[in-house]
Amino acid sequence: MAYELSMRIWRGDRDGGDLTDYSVEVEEGEVVLDAIHRVQATQAGDMAVRWNCKAGKCGSCSAEVNGRPRLMCMTRLSDFEPTETITVTPMRAFPVVRDLVTDVSYNYEKARELPSFAPGPPDADGKRRMMQPDVERGQEFRKCIECFLCQDTCHVVRDHDENKPAFAGPRFFLRFAELDMHPLDTHDRRSLAQGAAGLGMCNITKCCTEVCPEGIHITDNAIIPMKERVADRKYDPLVWLGNKIGRRDTRTEP
Amino acid sequence: MSTSDYERHAYDVVVIGAGGAGLRAAIAANDAGARTAIVCKSLLGKAHTVMAEGGIAAAMGNVWSDDGWQVHFRDTMRGGKMLNNWRMAQLHAQEAPGRVLELEEWGALFDRTPEGLISQRDFGGHRFARLAHVGDRTGLEMIRTLQQHAVALGIDVFMECTITDLLKDARAGDGADGAISGAFGYWRESGRFIVFESPTVVLATGGIGKSYQVTSNSWEYTGDGHALALRAGASLINMEFVQFHPTGMVWPPSVKGILVTESVRGDGGVLRNSEGTRFMFDYIPEYFKAETADSEAEADRWYTDKSNNRRPPELLPRDEVARAINSEIKAGRGSPHGGVFLDIASRRDAAYVRKRLPSMYHQFKELADVDITAEAMEVGPTCHYVMGGVEVDAESAASIVPGLYAAGEVAGGMHGSNRLGGNSLSDLLVFGRRAGLNAAYHAQRIEGQRPAVDDDAVRVAADHAVAPFTEAAADRGDENPYTLQRELQDSMQELVGIIRTDEELSQAQKRLDELERRGQHLAVEGHRQYNPGWHLALDLPNMLLVSRCIAVAARERTESRGGHTREDFPATDDHWGTINLALTLDDQGNVVLNRQPLPQLPEDLQPLFDKG
Numbered sequence: 001m002a003y004e005l006s007m008r009i010w011r012g013d014r015d016g017g018d019l020t021d022y023s024v025e026v027e028e029g030e031v032v033l034d035a036i037h038r039v040q041a042t043q044a045g046d047m048a049v050r051w052n053c054k055a056g057k058c059g060s061c062s063a064e065v066n067g068r069p070r071l072m073c074m075t076r077l078s079d080f081e082p083t084e085t086i087t088v089t090p091m092r093a094f095p096v097v098r099d100l101v102t103d104v105s106y107n108y109e110k111a112r113e114l115p116s117f118a119p120g121p122p123d124a125d126g127k128r129r130m131m132q133p134d135v136e137r138g139q140e141f142r143k144c145i146e147c148f149l150c151q152d153t154c155h156v157v158r159d160h161d162e163n164k165p166a167f168a169g170p171r172f173f174l175r176f177a178e179l180d181m182h183p184l185d186t187h188d189r190r191s192l193a194q195g196a197a198g199l200g201m202c203n204i205t206k207c208c209t210e211v212c213p214e215g216i217h218i219t220d221n222a223i224i225p226m227k228e229r230v231a232d233r234k235y236d237p238l239v240w241l242g243n244k245i246g247r248r249d250t251r252t253e254p
Numbered sequence: 255m256s257t258s259d260y261e262r263h264a265y266d267v268v269v270i271g272a273g274g275a276g277l278r279a280a281i282a283a284n285d286a287g288a289r290t291a292i293v294c295k296s297l298l299g300k301a302h303t304v305m306a307e308g309g310i311a312a313a314m315g316n317v318w319s320d321d322g323w324q325v326h327f328r329d330t331m332r333g334g335k336m337l338n339n340w341r342m343a344q345l346h347a348q349e350a351p352g353r354v355l356e357l358e359e360w361g362a363l364f365d366r367t368p369e370g371l372i373s374q375r376d377f378g379g380h381r382f383a384r385l386a387h388v389g390d391r392t393g394l395e396m397i398r399t400l401q402q403h404a405v406a407l408g409i410d411v412f413m414e415c416t417i418t419d420l421l422k423d424a425r426a427g428d429g430a431d432g433a434i435s436g437a438f439g440y441w442r443e444s445g446r447f448i449v450f451e452s453p454t455v456v457l458a459t460g461g462i463g464k465s466y467q468v469t470s471n472s473w474e475y476t477g478d479g480h481a482l483a484l485r486a487g488a489s490l491i492n493m494e495f496v497q498f499h500p501t502g503m504v505w506p507p508s509v510k511g512i513l514v515t516e517s518v519r520g521d522g523g524v525l526r527n528s529e530g531t532r533f534m535f536d537y538i539p540e541y542f543k544a545e546t547a548d549s550e551a552e553a554d555r556w557y558t559d560k561s562n563n564r565r566p567p568e569l570l571p572r573d574e575v576a577r578a579i580n581s582e583i584k585a586g587r588g589s590p591h592g593g594v595f596l597d598i599a600s601r602r603d604a605a606y607v608r609k610r611l612p613s614m615y616h617q618f619k620e621l622a623d624v625d626i627t628a629e630a631m632e633v634g635p636t637c638h639y640v641m642g643g644v645e646v647d648a649e650s651a652a653s654i655v656p657g658l659y660a661a662g663e664v665a666g667g668m669h670g671s672n673r674l675g676g677n678s679l680s681d682l683l684v685f686g687r688r689a690g691l692n693a694a695y696h697a698q699r700i701e702g703q704r705p706a707v708d709d710d711a712v713r714v715a716a717d718h719a720v721a722p723f724t725e726a727a728a729d730r731g732d733e734n735p736y737t738l739q740r741e742l743q744d745s746m747q748e749l750v751g752i753i754r755t756d757e758e759l760s761q762a763q764k765r766l767d768e769l770e771r772r773g774q775h776l777a778v779e780g781h782r783q784y785n786p787g788w789h790l791a792l793d794l795p796n797m798l799l800v801s802r803c804i805a806v807a808a809r810e811r812t813e814s815r816g817g818h819t820r821e822d823f824p825a826t827d828d829h830w831g832t833i834n835l836a837l838t839l840d841d842q843g844n845v846v847l848n849r850q851p852l853p854q855l856p857e858d859l860q861p862l863f864d865k866g
Contacts, residue, residue, distance in 0.1 A: 029506025045787030046780030117361030129370030
């Protein structure tokens with residue numbers, strides 16, 4: 001059942017590059033990453049590609065397959081016609097390092113800017129109790145494998161490097177929402193999400209949700225509720241009055 | 255370029271590896287006041303821990319109040335066929351609950367009991383349901399929690415940076431001789447060299463699975479830490495014990511070897527052969543007879559009533575289940591793609607399966623077109639874990655080399671001849687913390703008399719690292735690292751696999767001789783910037799060395815025990831039950847094997863093993 005697959009793979013570095021044609025033997029039941037690995041082992045030993053688990057769990061092998069942000073390990077060759085040429089390019093939103101490897105440090109910088117988890121005191125017996133339905137909201141977001149495909153596809157930064165300093169991106173809105181909904185957390189990160197992280201720049205086109213390999217409802221379950229909570233805070237007249245006369249929200253900004 | 259031009263950093267503690275053990279070690283070292291760095295081959299958060307599925311074993315007693323450290327300790331020792339370092343197993347059982355609760359303090363969201371406490375699930379070899387879990391993606395939760403906590407603490411992380419050599423103090427005499435003085439490596443992105451000056455190094459590099467053809471392990475698992483330790487003068491123990499997880503995917507080829515969590519069986523799944531027989535009842539060993547159900551009815555009752563029923567044989571320790579599956583396949587009762595059937599569809603309703611095993615559902619649906627709520631999975635053994643590793647002091651995780659520590663899979667002793675499922679994640683936390691703390695204390699103790707980095711050693715390390723390019727340029731080398739790796743994997747799979755014989759092991763050593771010889775002439779194309787061919791050429795000597803250790807120790811141990819099965823010596827031999835095989839390197843770089851006595855279980859713990 002083996003056949004020759006035609007591939008076009010972007011080869012190059014920071015100074016530029018080009019699509020290079022390869023023909024590689026593949027078998028039934030293989031994925032794009034298998035084909036890439038075979039090219040690497042037999043034709044291009046120095047071709048740069050990131051990967052780890054090869055099972056959709058680590059989020060390392062992100063790239064664009066025929067222009068679409070995908071995990072290469074989860075993209076089956078059977079989704080394409082055997083005669084179709086498969087084109088693989090690096091993620092467009094991040095600077096290329098070499099070949100299919102991009103510089104994703106933007107994401108690690110944004111992670112550092114986010115105030116971490118801050119729990120309140122435990123119960124009187126020293127234990128912590130949370131109910132299953134309450135943890136499930138956050139658990140959905142913690143399925144995130146940090147493949148950064150949502151960041152790659154987000155039009156706020158995809159072709160707009162200039163927005164990056166002010167915009168944390170869907171992956172980190174997810175993190176804001178996760179902490180905000182964590183039953184034990186005490187920080188209020190709403191104005192930070194709106195201000196420094198640029199939540200307001202998102203106009204909910206749902207592109208991030210569409211490419212998420214974990215099927216997380218990024219827009220509906222994380223971004224929109226966060227936007228609503230920010231709005232509550234900003235426009236609730238009682239909160240406004242409370243702030244004016246010096247009463248504080250019981251939760252304090254970091 | 256002079257070695258003083260290399261990028262240099264000074265730290266108190268350098269942790270190699272950013273999985274569960276490395277991150278936990280770094281957090282502990284940082285908490286103890288040490289200037290700490292984490293160095294890892296991949297991006298932060300991608301380490302192999304992320305693949306762990308089922309849970310973290312810890313006797314918290316949230317589901318079964320009869321559970322306690324003594325029961326967990328006993329299960330661990332019996333699972334390892336009593337070859338464990340008893341003190342490590344004891345510390346592990348005692349400290350695991352605290353380490354899990356700590357994760358909750360740092361933001362982890364575990365599944366809950368109806369009372370709101372951390373829920374615990376059943377797993378093979380564990381008397382009680384004791385695995386703290388998040389569906390079947392517990393490793394992801396653990397690594398993310400530790401990663402986010404380490405970031406919040408501001409610990410320096412050197413991502414995509416590979417350590418190729420440990421540096422040692424070259425000054426003669428004055429007691430500092432031979433102590434760790436730092437580490438040498440390269441940035442994967444640029445190929446530039448980097449030197450760490452540090453009186454302590456914590457190895458947390460994980461395992462060796464990439465030396466096998468069918469494995470659940472990622473490209474990183476090339477035995478770096480094992481090899482670095484050996485070359486620095488440390489000893490390895492238990493290297494003959496390699497765990498083949500009973501249930502890896504067998505089809506399609508893209509996922510051959512990928513893990514199918516033991517939770518499938520813990521949550522009610524059973525194994526069947528092509529005749530539909532629940533064959534595990536035919537493979538209950540004498541050693542576990544008293545605690546294993548002998549009828550399907552009793553086994554099925556056990557899930558809800560553990561007091562009056564015994565455990566299903568599908569939940570025997572992994573070595574037993576892997577051997578049974580292997581036998582069924584060999585006897586011609588396998589599934590179409592060379593595995594056996596793992597069936598939860600006929601045992602639990604679809605909603606339950608999707609809730610408890612979401613990743614498995616997703617993995618089979620997306621990659622194999624199998625709906626596990628409606629049909630059986632095909633599974634077979636896959637190389638998953640090495641019990642063997644750096645010989646360490648149980649309390650401090652220190653190796654015999656001053657300043658060198660090891661924790662997690664790269665350390666040996668804790669799991670004896672076979673590791674129980676769930677005991678790895680807890681091992682990472684318990685001994686990661688101990689290694690980090692003790693490395694920090696060590697750095698503090700020798701403050702003012704730190705070993706110095708030897709420039710000659712740095713120069714040798716640098717020359718060694720660029721050898722594949724000079725070989726290629728001089729036309730001496732023509733060996734493709736990818737081809738050599740493939741041949742190594744084939745040899746280990748075929749000759750040092752689940753079932754071993756003296757004949758095959760001796761053949762394996764000859765093949766390794768040949769591969770090592772060819773490994774001298776690896777050549778790579780291109781330049782030093784993000785060049786996977788070059789990276790593999792530098793990882794390969796580690797894989798070869800570790801494979802050699804496994805083959806040598808496996809040939810020496812003429813009995814069957816845990817993750818080491820000899821067809822020519824099928825019985826477990828009490829005499830061998832008191833012996834550890836320790837491996838070191840001599841001056842010429844040859845592997846030297848020594849028999850040494852296993853630390854004896856103290857009398858006060860003996861009664862735990864007297865009752866059936």
